[in-house]
Amino acid sequence: MRRATIPLPTWRRVRRGGWRRRIVVMAVCSVTVACLQTTDASAFSITSPTPGAHIAPSTVPTFTVVWEPGGSYQLGYFSILNQYGVSVGGCSALPWVLPPGGATTQCSLASVLPPGVYTWTFLYAFPFCVDDPVSGRICTSVPFRAALGPYLLTVDSPPPPPPPPPAPKPKTIAAAPNLPSSARFTGERSIKDTRLMELVYATFKNVVRKPGVLAVACWTDDDFEAVSGGSVNGDTVKIAFWAPRQPRWLHISGHACADFQQLLDTRVPTGRRASSVVTALHEGLHAYGIRNEAQANCYAVQLVPLAGRNLGMTQAKAAYLGSLALNYTRSTAAAGYWDAAQCRAGGKWDIHLKDVKTPPTGTAPKPQPTPKPEPAA
Numbered sequence: 001m002r003r004a005t006i007p008l009p010t011w012r013r014v015r016r017g018g019w020r021r022r023i024v025v026m027a028v029c030s031v032t033v034a035c036l037q038t039t040d041a042s043a044f045s046i047t048s049p050t051p052g053a054h055i056a057p058s059t060v061p062t063f064t065v066v067w068e069p070g071g072s073y074q075l076g077y078f079s080i081l082n083q084y085g086v087s088v089g090g091c092s093a094l095p096w097v098l099p100p101g102g103a104t105t106q107c108s109l110a111s112v113l114p115p116g117v118y119t120w121t122f123l124y125a126f127p128f129c130v131d132d133p134v135s136g137r138i139c140t141s142v143p144f145r146a147a148l149g150p151y152l153l154t155v156d157s158p159p160p161p162p163p164p165p166p167a168p169k170p171k172t173i174a175a176a177p178n179l180p181s182s183a184r185f186t187g188e189r190s191i192k193d194t195r196l197m198e199l200v201y202a203t204f205k206n207v208v209r210k211p212g213v214l215a216v217a218c219w220t221d222d223d224f225e226a227v228s229g230g231s232v233n234g235d236t237v238k239i240a241f242w243a244p245r246q247p248r249w250l251h252i253s254g255h256a257c258a259d260f261q262q263l264l265d266t267r268v269p270t271g272r273r274a275s276s277v278v279t280a281l282h283e284g285l286h287a288y289g290i291r292n293e294a295q296a297n298c299y300a301v302q303l304v305p306l307a308g309r310n311l312g313m314t315q316a317k318a319a320y321l322g323s324l325a326l327n328y329t330r331s332t333a334a335a336g337y338w339d340a341a342q343c344r345a346g347g348k349w350d351i352h353l354k355d356v357k358t359p360p361t362g363t364a365p366k367p368q369p370t371p372k373p374e375p376a377a
């Protein structure tokens, strides 16, 4: 920071150029023989604020004067006016006792000023003395006044408030690969549900020689609303989806994932819990190329008993889970999502799982690393 010094007229300069002063001196000296200004009156510097300075709105205007040695002043007053010429305050910077070696004094206004442009003026004075042959030196009580300024002082406006933080971008399915992996869905955050992934993989492994590993995203309700583009469409509620552009991911709503978590936690099958298994398998079937919704549901329902066995259920309990899945899916399927003519024992979509060896408990294979996505059939 540079410190600016305002050169002020010394007494000598005033005397040479100041006709007004000469008139005053003449009046003071009318009855005296000799007349002089005190010889120790010298100079001072105003070191702050600099002319044209800007200060922050929170800063109280403060003035600093450096009094040079030997001065003899009677007035040192800062006056500040607003843009309309109205006084808004002032302060005195004259030391009560000016030491022989000079001094630096400061004074401040009583408070901060509103933002705007101001002018300040420094009023200063020093006494006049006469050397009377009879009475000796007599100093007048009426000082000669001089003014320095006016100078501009700008109180800046406060900075504008920072802009509000940008609204978080709605999640898309592109965020799925970054989801944290977890074997437990609590509904508090979206996860890559490893338990559901294992179940889907193990179940398809029972019927497909080399099923590709499918990743399962369990989204919170809010996230699912965002990634699915709206979970409600007319009278139907979207509870899961598979997207061709992300063929190895199954996107499941928090609603369905919570039902599946309850099935794991309680081991008690219900229609909704059975349906959550259907949901995951249904989306998996899309990933394996089954595009017909009723067909995907039909296959998924038939796979539920296998899934129950992969969850460690007894044969009977797994069969019960399957019957719950069938009834729940058949009774709640939206239009186009169930085809009773095809989906029946001996029907076109019967996959004859009686021929499939039911896996013993706990032999669900561990999913392998996700292979490169293949174009959906």
Ligand SMILES: [Zn+2]
Pocket (backbone or CB within 6 Å): 282, 283, 286, 293, 296
């Ligand atoms: Zn579907």
